[in-house]
Amino acid sequence: MDSDKVKQLIEEAIAENPALFLIDWKISPENKISILVDGDEGVPIEEIVRISRYVENNLDREDDDFSLEVSSPGVGSNLTMPRQYSKNVGRTLEATLNDKVIEGEIVEADEEGVILFWEAREPKPVGKGKITVEKEEKIKYADIKKAIIKVTF
Secondary structure: OOOOHHHHHHOOOOOOOEEEEEEEEEEEEOEEEEEEEEEEEEHHHHHHHHHHHHHHHOOOOOOOOEEEEEEEOOOOOOOHHHHHHHOOOOOOEEOOOOOOEEEEEEEEEEEEEEEEEEEEEEEEEOOEEEEEEEEEEHHHHHHOEEEEOOOOO
16 A cells, blocks of 8 residues: 555545644554544534545555545544644643643643643632632643543533
């Protein structure tokens, strides 16, 4: 299987819709092509079908037999690209770092990191009891080991 040709076909198919972006792709030793694509507004099933057909129709099964799977990240999938964080501004993120886990609302995301906002209960500076304080922290993508959007019902 010509991986350069497959990559080119994937890029051409995704380029037809600027709201879409490639998360990952791979070819297994058994010639299973797996493509993971996301979009700024999600990925409609029509786009999954379009990408799948484009790639499949431009490869020759006579040369190499293959299977093809095109999908989008599901609920609970790890965020891996800055564009995924940007599309989720306003939603709750659970970010696992080296030494702690932070759960907060994505306030802003750029190419280097994400800003999270959350409220925490902390001991009062004077006296007994606790108070609610607002916290905000800029986290670099390089420091995030795992990042999942929390879905609330």
